[in-house]
Amino acid sequence: MIQRKKKNWFYMLFIWHGSVLPQLLPRLSLLLVFSMIVVHFNGTFYDYKIPLNPAPFTLFGLAIALFLGFRNNASYDRYWEGRKLWGALVIDSRSLLRQALSLTTYDSKSPQIREFTSILIAFAYALKHQLRHTNADIDLEKRLPSEVFERSKSIGFKPTFLQYELANWVKKAKLEGKIDAIGQMAMDANLNQLSAIVGGCERIHSTPLPYTYGVLLHRTVYLYCFFLPFGLVDSLGWLTPIITVFIAYTFVAFETIADELEEPFGTEPNDLPINAMCLTIETTLSEMIGEPVPSPPQLEGYILD
Amino acid sequence: MIQRKKKNWFYMLFIWHGSVLPQLLPRLSLLLVFSMIVVHFNGTFYDYKIPLNPAPFTLFGLAIALFLGFRNNASYDRYWEGRKLWGALVIDSRSLLRQALSLTTYDSKSPQIREFTSILIAFAYALKHQLRHTNADIDLEKRLPSEVFERSKSIGFKPTFLQYELANWVKKAKLEGKIDAIGQMAMDANLNQLSAIVGGCERIHSTPLPYTYGVLLHRTVYLYCFFLPFGLVDSLGWLTPIITVFIAYTFVAFETIADELEEPFGTEPNDLPINAMCLTIETTLSEMIGEPVPSPPQLEGYILD
Amino acid sequence: MIQRKKKNWFYMLFIWHGSVLPQLLPRLSLLLVFSMIVVHFNGTFYDYKIPLNPAPFTLFGLAIALFLGFRNNASYDRYWEGRKLWGALVIDSRSLLRQALSLTTYDSKSPQIREFTSILIAFAYALKHQLRHTNADIDLEKRLPSEVFERSKSIGFKPTFLQYELANWVKKAKLEGKIDAIGQMAMDANLNQLSAIVGGCERIHSTPLPYTYGVLLHRTVYLYCFFLPFGLVDSLGWLTPIITVFIAYTFVAFETIADELEEPFGTEPNDLPINAMCLTIETTLSEMIGEPVPSPPQLEGYILD
């Protein structure tokens, strides 16, 4: 579903990659102009030579390497854990439906199975809206049995409510003799797993990296770039602005990506396509019970976020 | 519940972030004055030139990079594991209540379910007070059935006591025929999980990083900053104090954050909001059994620690 | 099955290792010629001296170390996780067949066991074709019972379909009294594991590293190599082209390997031999039920991808 980007070594050098460069352009232009001024006055200021040389930049550089490396790893770990959790949601949804089909004696076309499937699908959408602080009602109304939807409207934390509905479905099947105690426990284990997924997403969402890290890193990077032309002008001369902007570009872009990945459930360009993943769940589960899958046009608009 | 901080690149350069800077200010001011004195006497001391240059600072720098990188990663891992454990507590509390509701034949409005819920909620508060060495009695009295509270008063390690009460509740339900052996085992697995959470928190709390690491790092960082003006004064001149203080600020602030994160259950600004998490547990569990949720005013005061 | 490559320290210095060098050769030749031109004009350009020295290369170098280190670790983790998942598939297939043999009362020569085995084997091939976007029909037709194969033809996501067939097989065995509820649950746990494997492979396959990382790294590496001769020519003279090409070779080759490992399920030289692993599964499972193993000639052609 997700298309791989072109990877030609020459092409990649000059591609205008839309996600980070545009927002950096004004800042980099500012820095370019500033570097040119520094070069023109040759590092002097009101007849006073700015006594900077490359030496302290190695010291700065160490601090930046420390911060940026740590920040980036921590952010990417959050991003990748978020991806794993949504992957686990796809896996777990399939497992639960498989169990509903093979551990109970319900027919795969029975209304009970359809109800279970619809709640499972709604669960994914409810989690998405929860994480993006958007209104889940439109998505839930389309999918949930109307009786369940009505009750869901007044609930603040919808994923937990829907999970409880799934548990109740299993309890009812047990009372009606459609599943035995062992089967119930096997499904209960997967419901536990569902709890763990919701909890993991909440954790990533509600606990950002300590803010102080971000502030410290940000200042170090930007002040580094601001002082850079003073340090390079003596040895590089007219090449200073080009080299300065290029070094600044890599550091600042790196910081910006790390910042986007930190909160992977948003709608920024480098965030996770959780909308597409909801659709994947809907498609696979519908296919498993022989329901019509969502139509392509509906799919189109979703694919990128 | 937790609000994201503003992230504007320009704004972040000058924000006065309250958590670390204030405690560092006196030390940084001291260093500023000291650097100015060094510049004024131009690196001489009683007519004797201090023969320092940037060369040994690269060697120092390596040692600092080694220590600070290691220390920071280890501290952040502790912080993030602490967060995971409390996240698991939220997850596990919900799972246990879901099991009490769907694996037993108790009505969701029965006194037994209310008792189980109240012990689960009290468990979270008891763990919080345990980790912060504060008195749990006020919080437990409000939530526990008075008979259980009375017995809890003489107990040293309250979370284990309350967990044992939960196990007894399940045992009683089994003896009364409200849950079968399989259901009991499924709940027992989640009680095991509860033990693992308590044990994990205790582990982080009772085993700090080896103290020697902290002392070594501290000395390296502070002596580095103290020698820095001597090393920079020859090449940077009057810029020395500014650059010195800025480099010192990044290193010292980094060490300070690492120190705060090391023990994530305290009440320092960068510690985990475990009080808010207790309230989250209370709110979700109350919602699940249709009890009134804690009122907003009560919530207000808690949100930050 | 996989042969270890020769490891003589002298031999390894001059081996022509076919996987990466050939594709890099044109670019490195280009760089060699370019460096020679730079040396010949001694870093001047239209009578204007290019004022580059080694100093800014340390700064560049830091950025490269940051990116390349991170990119390489992330790619290798993906590669190794992919390997673990396929290893888990081998393990899980064996476990499921062992359970079918020891937890049910079917005879090991019965048609039911053969059917179960054939679906398990087909499952691995279906996953391979899914990950490589190739047509699974030839492999499935050879292995699946024709009735199952017919139904599989219209299915988009075949591994899930086949897994569901396995679950149905267990359900049927339960209804026929060949396995008890406890045995069914034990097999269900391994079917959950199968879901996790499919989901993990999908995750790695469908979520590449954020594209922006690759672009940034690529640019930093190539521009670094392009500027390198200017920076070295003053101090190294006629040695510049050799040193330049050698440094460029290590960085560019490192980036290229990282790029190949990022998507481990393809057919590039450093990708995983998942075809060979399908064959391993087929061979072991056939041996376990006393079926003839696939003939060596068939094996030959597969061994490398």
Added chain:
Amino acid sequence: MIQRKKKNWFYMLFIWHGSVLPQLLPRLSLLLVFSMIVVHFNGTFYDYKIPLNPAPFTLFGLAIALFLGFRNNASYDRYWEGRKLWGALVIDSRSLLRQALSLTTYDSKSPQIREFTSILIAFAYALKHQLRHTNADIDLEKRLPSEVFERSKSIGFKPTFLQYELANWVKKAKLEGKIDAIGQMAMDANLNQLSAIVGGCERIHSTPLPYTYGVLLHRTVYLYCFFLPFGLVDSLGWLTPIITVFIAYTFVAFETIADELEEPFGTEPNDLPINAMCLTIETTLSEMIGEPVPSPPQLEGYILD
């Protein structure tokens, strides 16, 4: 139980931390005297100038950063895994006793429960003595039923023997109808966990880091420190001994801590307080069954190792 050390930034600069400095003092003094001699002869040796400058120290430094960073991370991982295993032992002991109390129909004051508790407590002490190569008999005699103790005396590997006694206890309870098959399996899962803890401790204890790593690192660090005064004397003059000793102190101390942490079950100052953890287990388990807890004086002597 474990008291946090004082953390005042000024105090920490001058604290005499007893665990590492004393053993390093003779070596550092030696280096100080050696550096002074080097300064006095100004880097000459029999009228021959030692031609060292800071340049090769950056190369050395890279090697040290590589080794020391790796060594330290690997050692700390071993230390922390050891801590996790003992934490898991505390958790698992509590869980097993909770299960013995809530899954069986034994009264909490019955001799069977007391016997089970005493074996669990003895298990922790047996593991401690196993890991420290000390004689377990005094500790076991005090705690075990005399009949079990007699049989334990001839056994080489006592933790496995005691674990088997626990399994037998459960088997007997099953045969007497005090626990059902499901309960037995739940306890068996925790006995598996106990095996994993013993095995993990054995693994860390019996497989040190490859010895060659230690030797290589040791040589690199000490030769680096020995050459350092030659490299610094030209630029630093009379400051050389101070700077040399300080840099040496950080590197050598870092290596020493890593060495201590590598084997975390010993009795060196930075090792794990496993004696205190045995006592924690004894205290909590005794409290759970209403037995008198070990008296404070006994506790006092144990707290530090």
Added chain:
Amino acid sequence: MIQRKKKNWFYMLFIWHGSVLPQLLPRLSLLLVFSMIVVHFNGTFYDYKIPLNPAPFTLFGLAIALFLGFRNNASYDRYWEGRKLWGALVIDSRSLLRQALSLTTYDSKSPQIREFTSILIAFAYALKHQLRHTNADIDLEKRLPSEVFERSKSIGFKPTFLQYELANWVKKAKLEGKIDAIGQMAMDANLNQLSAIVGGCERIHSTPLPYTYGVLLHRTVYLYCFFLPFGLVDSLGWLTPIITVFIAYTFVAFETIADELEEPFGTEPNDLPINAMCLTIETTLSEMIGEPVPSPPQLEGYILD
């Protein structure tokens, strides 16, 4: 069983550690002679001065740090995972025997228990021979019941065959009413674990690090060492050969250890003592059922590999 090596700081400086140094000696001697020649001609070649200085070595050094750090971490992870897997085999063998003793109603002296034990022990030896490509027959004949041994002779992949024998043993016990369904499932879970161990060892064994990594690293390290004397001769003079050989020694030795650890199941000096671990399993299991443990003389010859 494994004795700790002596750790005296002075002693460690001069110890002749046999595992790596001997194989490196010829290469290092070659480099020493080569460096002396370079010094003698003072870096000139046919009257032409080789224009190398320390500057490009920092760039080289970055590449080496990148490769060597990554390679070493990846190799050590493989080594340590291999160790964990064999540790898990020890743990799992004990757990399976404990279950055979406590979950079945067989007497601990019955022939069935002895048969089960012998297959478990043979399993470890079969895995060892599988990983070392040696003939398992001598070890298996001594331990297996002759009927099982005969059938094992024609099997290619013996560990899986023996594991299947264990599963059959449990199935037979179930059919004879010696174990219930729940007990069978508990043992089945540990048999799954056994599969995971075999699969993990196979994975490490059959998938080395991508070969290209090794080649690239090897070249970078050796060419670095070859160029080193040219870069140092101007500043270090007659000290060049000593410093060169020492730096080369650390880098080359580091690469050599990483190479040995990559495949931990071989018989090189730094590989895992899996023969000793087979013996540990044999000893502990024999002790558990009261069989005579293998005699010391037999033990002697095994202890080192």
